[in-house]
Amino acid sequence: MTKLLAIVEPTEDGFRGYVPRLPGCEVRAATAEQAEADIQSAARTHLAAHKDGTNGFHPDKVVIVVVVKPPPPPPRQRGDGLDEIYNQMDDYFNPEHLELLLNWEEQQWFTFEEVMAELGFEATESATDETPQ
Amino acid sequence: MSLGDNGAAGYQLSYSAAVVQKLRRLRAGLSDPDEVRKFTAALQIIITRLRSDPLVFGEHRHPLPNLQVTVRAAVVGRLFVRYAVHNHLPLVFALNFKLLGGGEP
Numbered sequence: 548m549t550k551l552l553a554i555v556e557p558t559e560d561g562f563r564g565y566v567p568r569l570p571g572c573e574v575r576a577a578t579a580e581q582a583e584a585d586i587q588s589a590a591r592t593h594l595a596a597h598k599d600g601t602n603g604f605h606p607d608k609v610v611i612v613v614v615v616k617p618p619p620p621p622p623r624q625r626g627d628g629l630d631e632i633y634n635q636m637d638d639y640f641n642p643e644h645l646e647l648l649l650n651w652e653e654q655q656w657f658t659f660e661e662v663m664a665e666l667g668f669e670a671t672e673s674a675t676d677e678t679p680q
Numbered sequence: 681m682s683l684g685d686n687g688a689a690g691y692q693l694s695y696s697a698a699v700v701q702k703l704r705r706l707r708a709g710l711s712d713p714d715e716v717r718k719f720t721a722a723l724q725i726i727i728t729r730l731r732s733d734p735l736v737f738g739e740h741r742h743p744l745p746n747l748q749v750t751v752r753a754a755v756v757g758r759l760f761v762r763y764a765v766h767n768h769l770p771l772v773f774a775l776n777f778k779l780l781g782g783g784e785p
Contacts, residue, residue, distance in 0.1 A: 612746055612747070613746060614744060614746050614747060615746075617742045617743070617744075620741055620742055623739075629755055632755055632760065632780060633739070633753060633755070636753075636755075636760045636778050636780070637741060637753050637760075637762060638762075638776070639741055639742060639751070641775070641776075643698075644762075644764075644775045644776070645744070645747065647696050647698075647773070647775070648744070648747045648749055648764055648773060648775075649747060651694075651771075651773065654696060655696075655697060656694035656695060656696060656773075657694065657695045657696075657697070657700050658693075658694070661700075662695050662700055662703065662727075665700055665703075665704060666703055666704060666707050666723075667707075
């Protein structure tokens with residue numbers, strides 16, 4: 548079974564649910580729970596209407612996984628010199644990352660050794676004595 | 681899927697093709713040998729920590745319960761990493777690397 552990502556995110560007046568890989572499959576609801584249920588149903592209907600599959604998805608071979616967009620983490624305020632870095636660098640909710648994690652068993656992943664070889668580094672276990680921040 | 685035993689560390693660390701490509705771009709954008717050395721050192725520290733104690737290393741950002749992972753982030757030197765730790769399996773997914781202060785071509 549292929550897992551299909553559905554996202555529920557807050558809007559100004561409620562919640563919006565959508566399936567990134569099923570263009571046009573979208574719902575609006577007053578609560579996150581209702582949007583979760585509605586997008587599950589809408590995605591099933593959408594897939595069923597396209598018996599030959601939509602974007603390669605076949606209705607009988609899909610599990611829909613709904614991810615509710617979490618509220619953004621509060622701004623980091625530790626005063627250790629890293630606050631600005633964390634607050635600016637962390638793209639906290641990235642659907643591309645969610646897609647990767649959703650079907651991680653089916654993705655091509657690279658090992659440590661493969662990455663080091665790819666970058667032209669020697670794959671050693673030893674870390675330097677620089678202190679992590 | 682290509683998942684080796686990934687060494688003797690406690691967690692299996694995996695990188696998507698996009699992450700590998702990103703690391704390659706970051707590395708290619710460095711011309712100063714000292715910067716390359718620092719980048720390599722930071723990357724090795726990150727990799728070592730992600731494979732040994734990813735839940736101690738870095739900082740909690742947010743959970744994704746339906747995906748059974750927790751997203752965390754860490755900074756070493758000029759290298760920022762965002763990663764996900766599986767809630768039940770000893771798996772770590774490197775999601776993104778960024779170089780502080782630019783450096784990306």
